[in-house]
Amino acid sequence: MFEMRQSVEWVALHVLKHEPALRRWLQRTGVPPHEIDDLVQETYCKLSELGAVGHINDPRAYFFATARSLLLQRVRRDRVVNIYAASDQIENHGVDQSPSPEEAVGARNELNKVLEVIAGLPKRYREVVHLRRIEGLSQKETAKRLGVTEKIVENGLARGLKAVLLAFENGDEPHERESKERTEWVDNVRQRK
Amino acid sequence: MSASVNDDAIRWAIRIDAGTMDDAQKLELSQWLAQDSRHRGALFRAQAGLALVEAAADEPAGPALDRGNRSSNRLMATAVLAACLATILVLVWPLLSAQQIRTDVGEIRRVTLSDGSVAMVNSKSSLEVDYEEAVRQLSLTEGEAWFKVSTDTKRPFVVAAGDVRVRATGTAFSVRRRGLAVEVVVTDGTVLVWRTGQRQDAVAVAAGNATMVDSPPRSKPVTVPIGDRDLLAWREGGLALNEMTVFEAAEEFNRYNIAKIEIANPRIGQHTMTGYFQLDRPDEFSQAVSDVTGARFSKKVNKYVIE
Numbered sequence: 001m002f003e004m005r006q007s008v009e010w011v012a013l014h015v016l017k018h019e020p021a022l023r024r025w026l027q028r029t030g031v032p033p034h035e036i037d038d039l040v041q042e043t044y045c046k047l048s049e050l051g052a053v054g055h056i057n058d059p060r061a062y063f064f065a066t067a068r069s070l071l072l073q074r075v076r077r078d079r080v081v082n083i084y085a086a087s088d089q090i091e092n093h094g095v096d097q098s099p100s101p102e103e104a105v106g107a108r109n110e111l112n113k114v115l116e117v118i119a120g121l122p123k124r125y126r127e128v129v130h131l132r133r134i135e136g137l138s139q140k141e142t143a144k145r146l147g148v149t150e151k152i153v154e155n156g157l158a159r160g161l162k163a164v165l166l167a168f169e170n171g172d173e174p175h176e177r178e179s180k181e182r183t184e185w186v187d188n189v190r191q192r193k
Numbered sequence: 194m195s196a197s198v199n200d201d202a203i204r205w206a207i208r209i210d211a212g213t214m215d216d217a218q219k220l221e222l223s224q225w226l227a228q229d230s231r232h233r234g235a236l237f238r239a240q241a242g243l244a245l246v247e248a249a250a251d252e253p254a255g256p257a258l259d260r261g262n263r264s265s266n267r268l269m270a271t272a273v274l275a276a277c278l279a280t281i282l283v284l285v286w287p288l289l290s291a292q293q294i295r296t297d298v299g300e301i302r303r304v305t306l307s308d309g310s311v312a313m314v315n316s317k318s319s320l321e322v323d324y325e326e327a328v329r330q331l332s333l334t335e336g337e338a339w340f341k342v343s344t345d346t347k348r349p350f351v352v353a354a355g356d357v358r359v360r361a362t363g364t365a366f367s368v369r370r371r372g373l374a375v376e377v378v379v380t381d382g383t384v385l386v387w388r389t390g391q392r393q394d395a396v397a398v399a400a401g402n403a404t405m406v407d408s409p410p411r412s413k414p415v416t417v418p419i420g421d422r423d424l425l426a427w428r429e430g431g432l433a434l435n436e437m438t439v440f441e442a443a444e445e446f447n448r449y450n451i452a453k454i455e456i457a458n459p460r461i462g463q464h465t466m467t468g469y470f471q472l473d474r475p476d477e478f479s480q481a482v483s484d485v486t487g488a489r490f491s492k493k494v495n496k497y498v499i500e
Contacts, residue, residue, distance in 0.1 A: 008237070008240050008241050008244050009241075009244050009248075011237065011238070011241040011244075012241040012242070012244035012245040012248060013244075013245070013248060015241070016238075016241055016242065016245060037198075037199070038231055040234070040238075041198065041199075041230075041231035041232075041234035041235045041238070042230055042231055042234055043234065044234035044235065044237045044238040044241075045230040045231065045233045045234030045237065046234070047234075047237065048233060048234065048236075048237035110245065110249075111245070111248055111249040112249075114245055114246055114248075114249035115249050118246070118249075129246065133243075133246045133247055133250055134250040136295045136319075138211070138295075139211040139213055140213075150213070154204075154207055154208070154211070157207050158200075158203050158204055158207055160246070161203050161206065161207065161239060161242050161243060161246070162199075162200070162203055164242050164245065164246060165199065165203070165238065165239065165242045168242070189250065
């Protein structure tokens with residue numbers, strides 16, 4: 001259990017941010033789009049099986065290497081061999097080692113990015129995320145505070161989490177829909193402590 | 194197809210986190226996870242996403258988060274489990290039973306845990322409950338909680354507070370974090386208290402005693418009798434002052450109330466008070482201080498000023 005926590009946190013802070021680069025690499029290698037999702041999910045499954053992460057010095061390289069070995073397994077199992085006979089290519093060009101500048105900056109940026117994504121949500125979703133994740137209210141309390149059902153709270157949170165994960169899927173910068181309310185929200189959260 | 198897997202995974206991650214699933218949903222989840230390694234991967238990814246939102250909220254202006262890496266830089270075996278299926282039992286089931294109890298300022302919550310033990314969580318506190326098969330593991334990350342532990346000698350009840358551990362099998366005790374120190378008050382039975390890595394120096398604390406584990410660590414925690422101090426009156430919404438200075442008492446009230454008591458006159462702060470008050474009546478306390486010491490007391494927006 002403790003390890004589970006640890007590895008979730010480790011993935012959150014050290015792996016998720018490399019997902020866009022991994023997807024780009026898979027795309028360049030010629031993996032068709034619908035298989036990229038599969039491979040990414042399988043890669044995360046492998047990471048979830050890690051009992052400990054202390055021995056991993058370079059999370060990015062580990063993430064890529066895991067995906068690469070799963071990809072090779074697929075090629076050997078004949079699942080994608082028709083699409084591209086590219087196992088040499090995978091072996092040779094393998095993992096592209098250089099993180100992009102924004103990836104190299106570290107976790108701080110990721111956290112800001114998450115806040116930006118949440119800030120960009122429609123107000124009713126943002127309120128749910130705020131009360132649940134930032135104020136730490138329970139689902140029930142959040143529902144009560146907003147005068148809605150728990151189902152709606154769940155939906156709002158799902159919508160927020162989806163937006164956050166999507167940002168890490170595409171590597172997009174969050175949309176800059178400037179509004180005073182939004183900027184105020186981010187400032188508020190940042191000044192909370 | 195995979196996109197809807199991600200959507201499903203998001204749902205499950207949120208439900209697991211909310212701790213509101215009934216047995217039917219738990220069964221549905223375990224079946225969904227057993228179906229496909231991609232489901233397990235997608236769930237793990239969604240949980241990481243949730244953890245990241247939390248991290249973003251927790252340290253908005255702090256330095257880059259590298260805790261995960263550093264804290265785990267111990268020598269550990271490369272424990273890679275052979276089959277994905279094993280993950281469900283080893284990793285996900287315990288997660289289903291994990292529970293987090295957080296309280297706001299002024300909120301005191303009583304929770305019955307799955308084994309019948311009772312936790313009372315004091316104002317502005319945070320408690321994680323992580324029951325495993327061999328051990329009932331809890332973690333007090335902030336504030337104070339009192340436990341009435343249901344007896345199960347085979348499954349110890351262990352509360353972690355920072356690097357302090359308190360172990361019981363069937364007793365009643367409270368754990369309070371005071372800055373870097375941890376205070377344990379035992380009202381029934383005996384508990385063992387130690388610091389991680391110093392298990393051999395564990396002290397047994399018996400009913401009627403309190404122990405303070407200080408930081409920086411002394412060689413051994415110091416245990417003192419509770420005497421007639423009522424350290425746990427908060428469970429009934431009360432605050433028992435026994436020869437407590439006005440400063441200390443104000444600090445206690447301020448734990449429970451958003452409207453804070455401010456002692457503008459240090460001489461008044463040194464006075465000692467004895468009496469029983471309601472936690473949520475800082476005004477009555479302020480009035481009492483004023484009556485006893487002749488100090489002036491005024492109510493301002495969100496604070497009581499004693500001068």
